[in-house]
Amino acid sequence: MSPISRGFHRRRGPDADPARVPPGQYVTGDFPVLSAGPTPHTSLDMWTFSIVGAVDESKSWSWNELQSLPQETVTVDIHCVTKWSKLDTTWAGVSVDALLDGVDTSAEYALAFSDGGYTTNLPLEDLQGGKAWVVSSYDGEPLDPEHGGPARLLVPHLYFWKSAKWVRGLELREDDEPGFWEGYGYHNYGDPWKEQRYAGD
C-alpha cells in the first residue's frame, strides 16, 4: 500500500445528484477525448452505414440517406469506464430502432464496427427499444471528428466504450464476438450501475 501524499485528492467535478452517478464514477464538466488510434477522416460522399451479417439482405445508407431519416434529439448521461461521467449531454441522430426496422433476423448479438478498425459487441436487444442511436450531432453542432464524427453509436445505458466512435455499421450475429476492448479483458456487457468494468466483475 503506497503512502498517502499529504493533501492530494482527485479533481473535484461539479456537484451532482448522487443518484445519477454510478459507483466509482466522478462527474466532469469537460468532455475528455479518449482514443486508441488516429482520428479517421472519411469523406461524406464515401461514407455509409450498413447492417450486415445474419440478415437476408444487408442494408446500407449513404450520409444523405441517413440524414433524411427521422432525427431525434436526446439528452442523456454518459459514463466512461475510465471513471468520468458527464451528465445531460445532448445528441441528435437516428434511433437504431429506425435502422433495424424491417430487418428480419434471428441474431441475438451485434458487433458495431468503425473506421480505423474499432469494434464493440452488444446484445441486439440493448440496441432496441429506444436505447441506442447513431448520432451525428452533439450539443447542437455537427459531431467533431475527435468525438467520433461524422457519426458515432450512442448507447448511454452502458459504459461509453460501447458507444463506438466513427461507427460504420452493425454486424448482426447469432453468436457473441468480443469487440476490441472486450477481447482484452473489459467486461462483455458493461453496465455502469453494476460497475461491470472488467471481465469477471
Place this chain on the structure above:
Amino acid sequence: MSAPLDGNAIGGQLNEVFGTEMTAATAVCGNCGATGPAAELAVYLLSPGVVGRCRQCAALLIVLVTVRGITCVDLRGLAALEPGPAGS
C-alpha cells in the same frame, strides 16, 4: 488533442512488463515493416488501455491492458521487438 505521445511515455510500463528498459528496443511493424525504436511508436494513453501504433501506417502494434493488477500484453502486431544496441 488526440495527438499521440510516443513510447517514452510508457517507458515505465514497458519496463514493468518486460523486466528491462525497452524504449531503445527495435520494433518492426508487422504490417508495413517500418523499423525503429519503441520510443518512437505512436502511443495513445488517454484510453481504457495503452495502445502503441506504427507511426508510418497506424497498425496496432502493442496493447497493454491492466485488469486487477494483471497486465495483458498483446504484441501480435509486431514482427519483432529486439533489445536495443548496447549503450544506446
Place this chain on the structure above:
Amino acid sequence: MERAAVRGRLTWQLANVVELAAETARTRTIVLEPAEPLGHRAGQHVDVRLTADDGYQAQRSYSIASAPDDEHLVLTVERLDDGEVSPYLVDDLRVGDALELRGPIGGYFVWDESLGGPLLLVAGGSGVVPLRAMLRHHRAVESRIPLRLLYSVRSLDEVIYRDELTRARPDGELDIRFTLTREQPDGWDGYARRIDRELLADVAWPVEDRPLVYVCGPTGFVETAADILVSLGHDAGRIRTERFGPT
C-alpha cells in the same frame, strides 16, 4: 562516469522534498533526495505516483532536470490548467513531503559523451527539462563536443532556468539560442517566431557534420522540428524525439 548498473525491475521508492523553487509563473523546481540513489543518465525520467487518502492514485512521468553528476535529483514541473497532478506538485507540495517515484526510465532519449555529437538540442516550452540535464552533464564532464540549444518559448518570462541558460560562458563550446514566439522584450534581436525551415536551417549544424539531435516538447512542436530537420537532409536515425502531453 557510468554509475548505473544494469537494473532489474523498476521499484517504487520514496524521495524527500528538500527544496522547492519557482522557475516561472507556471513551473516549479523540486529538489529531491530519494531513499536509493537513482544513478540516472541525462534525458531519463521518473514516474511519480500520488495517493489520496481514499486510495485514489494518479501517476505521471517527469523528466529529470538534474545531471547524473549533480548532488540531488531534480524535477521541474509545469502546471497544466486542467491537470490533476501538476497543480498539486507546483502549488501544494511542501519541503519535507515525501514523493513516491520509480526510475530512472528510458534508454533511448539519453545522452552521454560516448554517443558523440555535435549536439543539437531543440526544446519547446517545458521540453527544455531533459535537455537541461544533458547540458549540465556536458558541462560537468567538461565535454569538448560542440553543443547548440535552440529553445522555443512564448516569452522571456516563460524561460525555465533563465539565469543558468543566459549566463555568459568562457568557452565557445555552448551555443544557446532562443526564439520568443509570442512576446519579445524591447530591443530583442533574437528569433521571434515559431520554428520554421529557415530558422532551423540557420541554427542546425551542417548536414555533413551529422549532428546528434534531441527534440523535446509538445507533440506538434516535436513533429514540426523533426520533419523540417529531415527535409533539410539530416539523418532521421540521428534525431531522437520525446513528446510531452496530457496523460
